[in-house]
Amino acid sequence: MLDLDSFFSKRAVEGFKPSAIREILKYGSDPSIISFGGGYPDPQYFPKEYFTEAMDYVLCSLTDKALQYGSTEGVKELREWLINFEEEEEKVKLELDEIIITIGSQQGFDLLCKVLLDPGDTVLVEEPSYIGALTAFYGFQVNPVSVPMDESGIILEELENICQNLGKKNIKPKFIYVIPNFQNPAGVTLSLERRVRLLEIASKYNMLVVEDNPYGDLIYEGDKILPIKSMDTEGKVIYLRTFSKILFPGLRLGWFMGNKALVRKVVIAKQSSDLCTTSLGQYATYEYCRRGYLKPHVEYMATRYARKRNTMIKAIEKYFPPEVKYTRPSGGYFVWLTLPEYLNADEMFWKAIEAKVAYVIGSAFHVEGRGKNTIRLSFSQVGETAITEGIKRLAKVITQEIDIFNKISAISL
Amino acid sequence: MLDLDSFFSKRAVEGFKPSAIREILKYGSDPSIISFGGGYPDPQYFPKEYFTEAMDYVLCSLTDKALQYGSTEGVKELREWLINFEEEEEKVKLELDEIIITIGSQQGFDLLCKVLLDPGDTVLVEEPSYIGALTAFYGFQVNPVSVPMDESGIILEELENICQNLGKKNIKPKFIYVIPNFQNPAGVTLSLERRVRLLEIASKYNMLVVEDNPYGDLIYEGDKILPIKSMDTEGKVIYLRTFSKILFPGLRLGWFMGNKALVRKVVIAKQSSDLCTTSLGQYATYEYCRRGYLKPHVEYMATRYARKRNTMIKAIEKYFPPEVKYTRPSGGYFVWLTLPEYLNADEMFWKAIEAKVAYVIGSAFHVEGRGKNTIRLSFSQVGETAITEGIKRLAKVITQEIDIFNKISAISL
Numbered sequence: 170m171l172d173l174d175s176f177f178s179k180r181a182v183e184g185f186k187p188s189a190i191r192e193i194l195k196y197g198s199d200p201s202i203i204s205f206g207g208g209y210p211d212p213q214y215f216p217k218e219y220f221t222e223a224m225d226y227v228l229c230s231l232t233d234k235a236l237q238y239g240s241t242e243g244v245k246e247l248r249e250w251l252i253n254f255e256e257e258e259e260k261v262k263l264e265l266d267e268i269i270i271t272i273g274s275q276q277g278f279d280l281l282c283k284v285l286l287d288p289g290d291t292v293l294v295e296e297p298s299y300i301g302a303l304t305a306f307y308g309f310q311v312n313p314v315s316v317p318m319d320e321s322g323i324i325l326e327e328l329e330n331i332c333q334n335l336g337k338k339n340i341k342p343k344f345i346y347v348i349p350n351f352q353n354p355a356g357v358t359l360s361l362e363r364r365v366r367l368l369e370i371a372s373k374y375n376m377l378v379v380e381d382n383p384y385g386d387l388i389y390e391g392d393k394i395l396p397i398k399s400m401d402t403e404g405k406v407i408y409l410r411t412f413s414k415i416l417f418p419g420l421r422l423g424w425f426m427g428n429k430a431l432v433r434k435v436v437i438a439k440q441s442s443d444l445c446t447t448s449l450g451q452y453a454t455y456e457y458c459r460r461g462y463l464k465p466h467v468e469y470m471a472t473r474y475a476r477k478r479n480t481m482i483k484a485i486e487k488y489f490p491p492e493v494k495y496t497r498p499s500g501g502y503f504v505w506l507t508l509p510e511y512l513n514a515d516e517m518f519w520k521a522i523e524a525k526v527a528y529v530i531g532s533a534f535h536v537e538g539r540g541k542n543t544i545r546l547s548f549s550q551v552g553e554t555a556i557t558e559g560i561k562r563l564a565k566v567i568t569q570e571i572d573i574f575n576k577i578s579a580i581s582l
Numbered sequence: 583m584l585d586l587d588s589f590f591s592k593r594a595v596e597g598f599k600p601s602a603i604r605e606i607l608k609y610g611s612d613p614s615i616i617s618f619g620g621g622y623p624d625p626q627y628f629p630k631e632y633f634t635e636a637m638d639y640v641l642c643s644l645t646d647k648a649l650q651y652g653s654t655e656g657v658k659e660l661r662e663w664l665i666n667f668e669e670e671e672e673k674v675k676l677e678l679d680e681i682i683i684t685i686g687s688q689q690g691f692d693l694l695c696k697v698l699l700d701p702g703d704t705v706l707v708e709e710p711s712y713i714g715a716l717t718a719f720y721g722f723q724v725n726p727v728s729v730p731m732d733e734s735g736i737i738l739e740e741l742e743n744i745c746q747n748l749g750k751k752n753i754k755p756k757f758i759y760v761i762p763n764f765q766n767p768a769g770v771t772l773s774l775e776r777r778v779r780l781l782e783i784a785s786k787y788n789m790l791v792v793e794d795n796p797y798g799d800l801i802y803e804g805d806k807i808l809p810i811k812s813m814d815t816e817g818k819v820i821y822l823r824t825f826s827k828i829l830f831p832g833l834r835l836g837w838f839m840g841n842k843a844l845v846r847k848v849v850i851a852k853q854s855s856d857l858c859t860t861s862l863g864q865y866a867t868y869e870y871c872r873r874g875y876l877k878p879h880v881e882y883m884a885t886r887y888a889r890k891r892n893t894m895i896k897a898i899e900k901y902f903p904p905e906v907k908y909t910r911p912s913g914g915y916f917v918w919l920t921l922p923e924y925l926n927a928d929e930m931f932w933k934a935i936e937a938k939v940a941y942v943i944g945s946a947f948h949v950e951g952r953g954k955n956t957i958r959l960s961f962s963q964v965g966e967t968a969i970t971e972g973i974k975r976l977a978k979v980i981t982q983e984i985d986i987f988n989k990i991s992a993i994s995l
Contacts, residue, residue, distance in 0.1 A: 176698055210650070212646035232628055276855065278852065430586045434594050434598065439599065441718040
């Protein structure tokens with residue numbers, strides 16, 4: 170058999186990292202394990218009837234266009250609908266050549282990297298940050314440098330320090346990547362003040378801002394904070410959104426917004442990546458949206474997910490030992506745990522699996538394997554009773570780990 | 583406004599080439615112009631009723647899985663069906679970890695490049711070759727070196743000469759890219775003898791073979807020739823197929839086959855490119871195939887496209903001046919014209935547009951802008967009456983160009 174090793178590209182040898190989440194998801198198929206693993210929507214809330222109605226209409230009335238190749242930019246009707254949606258919902262003003270439909274927002278990262286990044290480039294990311302974006306960055310052989318966060322998002326003093334220190338070494342980050350709403354994985358939200366100031370810092374250091382907003386419409390308390398893109402007067406913010414969490418992920422549709430010159434390059438990159446996005450999926454989604462079904466559906470889902478969040482927070486408050494810190498997300502899918510520093514959540518994972526509960530190790534969301542004492546919990550696809558039971562199981566595992574540590578410490582005194 | 587030029591990657595500045603076909607397709611929307619441009623299937627033949635039946639079933643019975651994220655490798659049922667299809671139809675034997683579903687075959691090129699190619703690498707291509715593959719290669723900053731073809735496909739003596747000459751310069755091509763059946767754009771088919779010998783040459787020079795087969799099932803005369811992949815005992819052939827021409831392009835589904843080690847890397851590359859392919863599209867396509875609808879549909883389409891081919895060839899025989907050489911494809915979508923060397927089809931394009939007929943300039947399918955006297959004609963989406971009329975119009979333009987040349991030559995004598 171052929172030995173392929175000499176054929177692989179540098180990027181495949183050095184840059185490719187299989188996703189830690191995907192490994193963990195394997196345990197999701199064991200029904201005795203309660204999994205707080207993947208950030209999957211709850212299929213119970215999929216808008217089966219209304220989407221079928223839209224799909225039926227398209228297959229009946231628009232077959233010639235919907236089953237054919239489409240333009241690389243995406244179906245015009247859908248892009249126009251989204252332009253209107255962005256203006257009404259988020260005060261983001263766009264022209265038609267500033268938006269392109271992508272295969273979820275994940276393809277947005279890939280195209281962005283293609284258009285902007287050379288091997289060895291530096292980008293800034295939140296710590297912790299979304300694993301899918303980090304994986305894309307690694308695949309393009311760039312160096313993500315991470316900026317610490319607190320309960321109001323990225324810490325801007327730290328950001329400035331990092332920019333200054335990089336500047337001294339003549340390193341200019343191409344962009345800073347942020348998830349301002351109900352961040353994945355940390356569950357925190359970037360305050361309005363910090364959004365304004367972040368844009369100023371980006372201008373000062375001549376960086377682009379890549380703003381990712383998959384969860385922004387799933388709000389459980391407080392008001393919507395406008396996206397950084399809505400404050401962008403220079404065209405320096407690239408804004409990524411997806412239907413995966415507000416409708417469903419099974420069509421893989423997202424939208425990518427940026428200034429015209431950038432979007433033009435992204436369109437060329439997409440031409441050679443996949444020619445175009447599914448016409449059928451785009452027309453069906455457009456029909457669903459045009460009929461006014463999206464907004465009530467998102468509102469309905471927000472009330473359901475809010476209950477799940479409340480259940481998880483209540484169980485954490487009741488069962489977790491006081492040594493564990495946790496975030497209280499006002500939207501989205503995730504609660505972020507910080508265990509005492511002497512605990513290792515990577516190793517503890519196997520004990521949790523034995524106790525029939527799964528999570529995602531927090532270190533996967535960190536650059537350079539930091540964050541060994543952190544954990545991401547997703548409450549999105551677990552039923553409320555199971556959430557309570559799963560937290561109880563996890564609490565037991567953590568409590569035992571703390572007890573073992575305390576006993577060992579006592580002996581060594 | 584921000585000046586983005588300093589932000590773009592080297593690949594975006596040096597490697598990105600917008601598709602010449604896409605520019606030409608603009609004229610496809612003018613109904614007074616008969617366009618032999620894009621290689622689009624005829625929407626008349628889209629299997630509207632049967633596909634709707636499959637989609638309805640999936641939306642009714644499999645909603646939870648079909649609207650959710652899926653595995654990066656693709657829906658298992660569809661991959662298993664395709665494994666069976668490949669064995670029965672093409673004598674290609676595969677295991678489950680040797681096949682992955684992609685966004686058409688175009689994403690196959692992209693993932694292949696990601697996994698195999700570094701900037702400056704060399705790959706071999708047929709001359710002429712598929713523009714979408716060339717664009718992908720350019721985007722990864724590699725050097726395509728082209729190998730001449732005749733009416734039986736790539737000329738193997740030329741291939742060996744090129745390999746030897748490159749070897750003297752210490753250049754080792756990573757792979758040779760071929761479209762053996764009804765080639766796009768040349769319309770010719772690689773003979774069985776040459777397929778066998780090509781594989782031997784690839785082994786001798788330690789290259790991989792990338793075999794692309796979008797049109798192989800649309801046969802109008804002669805027998806099916808087995809793919810090179812079916813003769814591959816070393817796992818050195820990568821085989822790309824797509825539903826775009828045998829079903830329809832609107833879901834963007836293809837399948838990528840290769841040895842396990844390679845497919846494993848391709849899966850990792852796809853994880854960061856788009857996470858996974860549309861579950862809904864895959865389940866609906868699987869249902870359509872499982873119900874036995876694909877084969878009769880392909881047979882039906884082959885009879886229809888064969889008529890279009892016959893009409894085009896007949897019109898060419900009748901109206902074209904004897905100076906024009908043309909291929910007679912035994913399947914697929916394309917006829918390839920070679921004009922006298924003194925004619926420039928790039929410049930003639932505008933005269934053709936004035937005469938209300940469009941084609942794709944052949945130089946777009948050549949490396950380094952060669953082939954200025956060549957033209958690709960696609961008969962797939964034009965009605966039979968329009969085919970005859972379009973060929974008549976084009977014949978007039980070509981005849982006039984030849985006349986002008988002859989007059990100028992006579993004067994300068």
